Amino acid sequence: MKRYLGFRAMAALFIACVPCAVFAQDELDKGDTAWMLTSSVLVLFMTLPGLALFYGGLVRSKNILSVLMQCFALACTMSILWVFFGYSIAFDEGNKFWGGLGMSFLTGITADSLSGSIPTTVFVMFQMTFAVITPALIVGAFAERMKFSAMMIFCSIWVLVCYAPVCHWVWGGGWVSDHGAIDFAGGTVVHINAGIAALVAAIVLGKRMGYPNVPMPPSSMVMTMIGASMLWVGWFGFNAGSQLAADHVAGMAMLVTHICTAAAALTWMFIEWIKHGKPSVLGIATGAVAGLVTITPAAGSAGPLGAVVMGIISGCLCFYFSISFKKKMGYDDSLDVFGVHCIGGIVGALLIGIFCSTELGPFSGMGFGGENASIGAQLKAQFFGVAGTIVYTGIMSFIILKVVDAVVGLRVNEESETEGLDVSLHGERGFDL
Numbered sequence: 001m002k003r004y005l006g007f008r009a010m011a012a013l014f015i016a017c018v019p020c021a022v023f024a025q026d027e028l029d030k031g032d033t034a035w036m037l038t039s040s041v042l043v044l045f046m047t048l049p050g051l052a053l054f055y056g057g058l059v060r061s062k063n064i065l066s067v068l069m070q071c072f073a074l075a076c077t078m079s080i081l082w083v084f085f086g087y088s089i090a091f092d093e094g095n096k097f098w099g100g101l102g103m104s105f106l107t108g109i110t111a112d113s114l115s116g117s118i119p120t121t122v123f124v125m126f127q128m129t130f131a132v133i134t135p136a137l138i139v140g141a142f143a144e145r146m147k148f149s150a151m152m153i154f155c156s157i158w159v160l161v162c163y164a165p166v167c168h169w170v171w172g173g174g175w176v177s178d179h180g181a182i183d184f185a186g187g188t189v190v191h192i193n194a195g196i197a198a199l200v201a202a203i204v205l206g207k208r209m210g211y212p213n214v215p216m217p218p219s220s221m222v223m224t225m226i227g228a229s230m231l232w233v234g235w236f237g238f239n240a241g242s243q244l245a246a247d248h249v250a251g252m253a254m255l256v257t258h259i260c261t262a263a264a265a266l267t268w269m270f271i272e273w274i275k276h277g278k279p280s281v282l283g284i285a286t287g288a289v290a291g292l293v294t295i296t297p298a299a300g301s302a303g304p305l306g307a308v309v310m311g312i313i314s315g316c317l318c319f320y321f322s323i324s325f326k327k328k329m330g331y332d333d334s335l336d337v338f339g340v341h342c343i344g345g346i347v348g349a350l351l352i353g354i355f356c357s358t359e360l361g362p363f364s365g366m367g368f369g370g371e372n373a374s375i376g377a378q379l380k381a382q383f384f385g386v387a388g389t390i391v392y393t394g395i396m397s398f399i400i401l402k403v404v405d406a407v408v409g410l411r412v413n414e415e416s417e418t419e420g421l422d423v424s425l426h427g428e429r430g431f432d433l
Contacts, residue, residue, distance in 0.1 A: 029117035042237025043129035054227025062420025089164035140335030141198030181385035187297025195342020263311025264291025290318035293344030306355035353379030
């Protein structure tokens with residue numbers, strides 16, 4: 001008995017001497033941390049090599065290296081800018097529109113800092129991967145005709161002026177989240193944001209030489225399909241990781257991500273099959289990306305059958321805007337960034353207002369956001385978030401493009417475009433045949 005009491009006394013003395021260490025350990029969840037480390041790797045994997053290969057295979061062979069270079073250089077540049085200013089603008093307290101610069105250069109963040117149940121360093125890294133892929137998505141709109149220097153300047157300004165503030169609106173305690181809008185993993189922050197900037201960029205730069213009369217075949221559909229497959233796998237970190245925990249919501253997010261993607265890919269494939277007589281690799285791959293985009297804002301809210309319906313709707317609408325609408329309007333969005341990402345993001349963001357409802361029987365979701373308690377109220381909140389992003393980013397992207405054009409010029413000359421950007425801008429060739 002005396003030995004037992006002595007042991008208890010020693011244990012109590014030890015705990016009293018090191019309370020901080022014990023409490024810190026209680027707050028940190030190793031399972032959540034392990035999952036978020038994995039998710040960060042998966043999302044970075046989406047850009048390098050996923051998006052780079054997906055885009056690289058879609059452009060002509062004389063421009064393949066230029067796209068790979070743009071994605072790689074942006075991954076490096078956005079990472080540094082995120083540490084310097086981006087994270088602070090997005091996640092410092094600030095006001096409802098701007099986070100401020102109080103956390104610039106990650107001031108105040110140490111190895112022991114926590115964000116919920118994970119280290120703040122892991123949260124910074126996870127959010128950095130989103131800041132990396134978003135401007136890289138825009139590359140597809142002006143592929144094969146923009147100067148490398150102009151691209152670097154435009155994207156560097158854009159990520160701080162457009163991406164980081166919208167991120168603050170939605171995830172940093174800004175006005176969009178205050179209105180009760182739901183954006184679980186970036187339908188508004190990433191895809192609508194990048195998609196509307198892509199449309200503006202395509203219009204400002206103008207069409208590629210010869211478009212649409214000159215054939216512009218993809219350099220490698222094999223590369224594109226590999227890239228699309230990598231995007232699909234990496235997207236599980238994108239969506240399920242956005243729960244910032246290894247729990248039941250992350251599990252559902254992973255499930256509905258896969259289901260919506262499959263439904264959208266099949267929808268696009270069957271539309272193309274019926275319309276043109278043959279299902280194409282490009283079609284099913286593009287449809288899959290459209291499904292991934294659409295479920296992104298709704299991954300924490302939709303149920304499995306709701307995800308199927310969302311996939312079917314996105315497959316139809318993204319097909320129309322990427323093919324018929326683009327042809328009708330006459331703009332040259334080289335790799336259909338607007339049709340897939342902006343339209344897919346809008347579809348997903350708005351359909352949250354329906355499929356998050358718990359009163360749809362087998363199509364029920366996981367509940368409304370904020371204090372909104374009806375489909376109508378949630379739809380209204382979603383609409384304001386979508387509209388605000390489109391207006392703000394559209395205007396700011398136009399201004400940034402015009403400023404860059406005045407300083408260094410946006411577009412390569414005719415000789416460089418004819419020769420191809422690989423040789424004219426980088427002095428290399430993607431293939432030595």
